[in-house]
Amino acid sequence: MPALLKQFGPLKNPDHPLLALGLEGSANKLGAGVIKHAPDGSSMVLSNVRHTYITPPGEGFQPRDTALHHRQWAFKVIREALDSAGISLSDLDCICYTKGPGMGAPLQSVALIARTLSLLHDKPLVGVNHCVGHIEMGREITGAKNPVVLYVSGGNTQVIAYSRQCYRIFGETLDIAVGNCLDRFARVLNLSNSPSPGYNIEQEAKRGKRLVSLPYTTKGMDISLSGILTAIEAYTQDKRFRPDGLPKFTDDQDIITPADLCFSLQETVFSMLVEITERAMAHIGSKEVLIVGGVGCNERLQEMMGIMARERDGQVFATDERFCIDNGIMIAQAGLLGYRMGMTTPLTKSTCTQRIEIKFDRFRTDEVHVTWRA
Amino acid sequence: MCWLLGLSRSGVNVPGVRMVDASEGLLGIEWIEGSSVKRLLPSGAEDSEEGVDGVSAEDQNPLDAFQLSVDALMGLIGVEIAKMHLADIVHGDLTTSNMMLRRPSSPDSTPELVLIDFGLSYHSTLVEDKAVDLYVLERAFASTHPDSEPMFASVLEAYGKKMGKEWTALRRRLDDVRLRGRKRSMVG
Numbered sequence: 172m173p174a175l176l177k178q179f180g181p182l183k184n185p186d187h188p189l190l191a192l193g194l195e196g197s198a199n200k201l202g203a204g205v206i207k208h209a210p211d212g213s214s215m216v217l218s219n220v221r222h223t224y225i226t227p228p229g230e231g232f233q234p235r236d237t238a239l240h241h242r243q244w245a246f247k248v249i250r251e252a253l254d255s256a257g258i259s260l261s262d263l264d265c266i267c268y269t270k271g272p273g274m275g276a277p278l279q280s281v282a283l284i285a286r287t288l289s290l291l292h293d294k295p296l297v298g299v300n301h302c303v304g305h306i307e308m309g310r311e312i313t314g315a316k317n318p319v320v321l322y323v324s325g326g327n328t329q330v331i332a333y334s335r336q337c338y339r340i341f342g343e344t345l346d347i348a349v350g351n352c353l354d355r356f357a358r359v360l361n362l363s364n365s366p367s368p369g370y371n372i373e374q375e376a377k378r379g380k381r382l383v384s385l386p387y388t389t390k391g392m393d394i395s396l397s398g399i400l401t402a403i404e405a406y407t408q409d410k411r412f413r414p415d416g417l418p419k420f421t422d423d424q425d426i427i428t429p430a431d432l433c434f435s436l437q438e439t440v441f442s443m444l445v446e447i448t449e450r451a452m453a454h455i456g457s458k459e460v461l462i463v464g465g466v467g468c469n470e471r472l473q474e475m476m477g478i479m480a481r482e483r484d485g486q487v488f489a490t491d492e493r494f495c496i497d498n499g500i501m502i503a504q505a506g507l508l509g510y511r512m513g514m515t516t517p518l519t520k521s522t523c524t525q526r527i528e529i530k531f532d533r534f535r536t537d538e539v540h541v542t543w544r545a
Numbered sequence: 546m547c548w549l550l551g552l553s554r555s556g557v558n559v560p561g562v563r564m565v566d567a568s569e570g571l572l573g574i575e576w577i578e579g580s581s582v583k584r585l586l587p588s589g590a591e592d593s594e595e596g597v598d599g600v601s602a603e604d605q606n607p608l609d610a611f612q613l614s615v616d617a618l619m620g621l622i623g624v625e626i627a628k629m630h631l632a633d634i635v636h637g638d639l640t641t642s643n644m645m646l647r648r649p650s651s652p653d654s655t656p657e658l659v660l661i662d663f664g665l666s667y668h669s670t671l672v673e674d675k676a677v678d679l680y681v682l683e684r685a686f687a688s689t690h691p692d693s694e695p696m697f698a699s700v701l702e703a704y705g706k707k708m709g710k711e712w713t714a715l716r717r718r719l720d721d722v723r724l725r726g727r728k729r730s731m732v733g
Contacts, residue, residue, distance in 0.1 A: 454640045
């Protein structure tokens with residue numbers, strides 16, 4: 172793990188090593204991780220354990236079952252995270268958990284676990300915004316200084332840039348998230364959900380040869396994906412579509428295979444993402460792009476973003492599945508940064524939120540006060 | 546790029562076309578002596594590594610060089626966009642970095658606002674497209690220039706005045722467009 176030194180900003184180096192446990196469970200992954208911030212300003216990932224709730228092909232994950240999965244696996248995952256870090260719960264300085272946004276039932280289960288641990292061992296709680304967790308982990312791992320962030324996952328699609336202690340959203344999806352779009356198409360094709368539907372779409376797309384025409388829907392800085400999903404689903408009812416990917420008879424040339432559809436879907440939606448990211452870069456004058464979130468480990472997306480960045484004389488920062496896909500360590504990282512700035516969540520406020528429940532408790536990425544950056 | 550010629554004919558301030566070589570894919574346009582609007586307005590961003598032209602420290606307002614108030618600049622922006630929309634051209638990427646303020650050639654003339662970068666522009670008569678155009682600019686203001694609401698309000702005021710009759714429908718549509726996006730309101 173690269174040890175990165177932070178030189179500027181309001182964040183002071185701690186006077187003794189700090190340890191944080193991060194618990195993540197906003198969707199179908201349950202994650203636990205331990206991070207250490209050393210007095211020289213470097214940080215070190217001590218453990219990063221994850222267990223994913225995988226449903227049969229053709230099915231998504233339901234909140235109730237996902238929450239049950241998290242409750243069943245919590246002890247095992249947390250125990251493993253502590254053991255491989257070689258520490259016990261009493262060594263921790265704080266316990267960080269995902270406050271939101273995400274699916275209600277799984278969030279509540281993990282918040283409950285965090286509260287219990289906090290009371291048992293008398294450790295302060297820190298509630299963390301999931302999106303900010305992704306961004307902070309990406310910055311820590313890649314060393315990107317002030318990048319334009321593309322946050323792409325099953326629940327979110329946002330282009331983000333930092334300004335005045337807030338991550339500001341430049342563009343986002345108007346309807347469904349890009350990961351959701353890919354996952355749902357994987358379900359239509361009956362692709363496996365293991366290790367993730369998006370991964371199987373990516374593998375399938377590598378064999379695609381034919382680019383079918385799909386709507387290209389950028390709207391200003393925003394994009395819309397639900398119509399594209401409908402359009403690509405319609406191709407599976409097309410006369411030329413061959414579910415097995417094989418010609419029906421010898422002269423059967425004009426065919427569309429599942430691989431072609433996966434390829435076309437990826438090319439179209441990724442182009443849209445690259446376009447809005449490029450516009451944000453041009454406007455801000457930044458030469459760095461950081462890709463975070465589950466879809467961020469798609470190598471085709473990284474490649475396309477790389478081409479764009481090279482043309483602009485810039486650089487792409489991306490991480491692999493350990494840090495891209497939801498994990499506990501990113502919650503620990505963002506939580507510990509907050510903790511060092513004196514932000515803790517009292518027990519009575521240790522709620523979680525799916526999206527925006529009440530007017531005064533909004534939880535969009537741009538509503539979090541990022542105290543640890545200048 | 547034929548927009549550029551059409552637009553300048555409609556009286557919109559855009560860079561003049563100097564040379565076109567279609568076979569080589571080259572387009573030569575006028576050099577505009579001045580500064581991008583983005584640099585002229587206070588920004589909240591952490592300075593990028595390159596810095597903003599090295600010197601421009603915060604103690605000196607870059608707009609002073611143009612002898613223009615922020616409000617007057619916003620008025621210029623509003624009028625210029627309205628002229629473009631009246632010619633039924635949608636810019637497609639309206640941000641403060643895609644606008645320049647031309648330094649006046651003689652001391653008694655006023656600075657001109659020039660719209661640049663028509664790479665994503667297209668022809669449209671639809672209220673929807675024009676409203677989205679304005680919305681893009683509003684978001685660009687909000688994300689790069691802190692506390693920009695009053696600034697954008699004066700852009701809209703000048704824009705509305707110039708647009709005349711069309712403004713009523715456009716304003717209503719702009720309100721609709723603002724409501725789009727996820728997890729935005731208290732609904733659901």
